[in-house]
Amino acid sequence: MTGTGKTTFIEKVSGQRLNVGHNLRSCTMNIEKIRCKVGNHNITLVDTPGFDDTSRSDTDVLIQIAHWLRDSYKEATLLSGIIYLHRISDLRMSGSSIKNLRMFRKxxxxxSMHNVSLVTTMWDRVTRVEGETREKDLMDGENGFWRAMISGGCVVRRHSGSVESARALVAELAGKKRTVLRLQEEIAEGKKLIETEAGVSLNEELLRVQRQHEEELRCVMEEMEAAMRSGISL
Structure with a gap:
């Protein structure tokens, strides 16, 4: 998601200055590759635009990521790890967070779940009790938004905000066997993006929102017609 600290995280790992957003507008507009060394590993970090962007639709962001994944797959460049960042400072999982987590899984x-780290950020904005309570809810609470992914093999980690923390999280994934993401497989099979599992997931959400808006519009129209019949001016 936008604003979870992806670019700042990469700065911590690489020691390089990048374009970090500090206001309400999203900052990362294009996919960027940053090369650095972590321990004995030569690392390429891939910074992506976030979903729920202020200036672009989730569809546009998914298209951009899909194009990069397609091209990297053709070049036989595979990923050792995928880091999904989540703000522990968020009071609850928003609808867009749930939608995009579902799409991320697809x-x-x-x-590839064994290559995924679910990393919580911004621990400095909460008390330890608040953070641990929210973390537990994400992992095995009533909704357990991360439960299925954890069962599938991914791990949950915390990022303290320090350079050491960020580099340790990358080092943990660097030695893993490289993986082919499901989206890469589907595109290689000749599927269009809208036909992939991630694309279908996103399209289902768009249709749900459309139906919701149509229902809201219908209710407003009915209220207006009722008011006009009763002689009430709006």
């Missing part, structure tokens, strides 16, 4: 696929 994009990765079950076979």
């Amino acid at each position: 994009l990765c696929g079950a076979e």
Whole structure:
């Protein structure tokens, strides 16, 4: 998601200055590759635009990520790890967070869950008790938004905000066997983006929102017609 600290995280790992947003507008507009060394590993970090962007639709962002994944797959450049950042400072999981987490799962696929780290950020904005309570809810609470992914093999980690913390999280994934994401497999099979599991997931959400808006508009129209019949001016 936008604003979770992806670009700042990469700065911590790489020691390089990037374009970080500090206001309400999203900052990362294009996919960027940043090369650095972590321990004995030569690392390429891939910074992506976030979903729920202030200036672009989730569809546009998914198209951009899909194009990069397609091209990297053709070049036989595979990922060792995928880091999904989540603000522990968020009071609850928003509708857009739930939607995009679902799409993220479809994009990765079950076979790549062992290469995924669910990393919480912004611990400095909450008390330890608040943070641990929210973390537990995400993992195994009543809704357990992360439960299925954890069962599939991904791990949950915390990012303290320090350079050491960020580099340790990357180092943990660097030695893993590289993986082919489900979206890459589907595109290689000749599927259009809208036909992939991630694309279908996004399209279903768009249709749901459309139906909701149509229902709201219908209710407003009915209220206006009723008011006009009763002689009430709006």
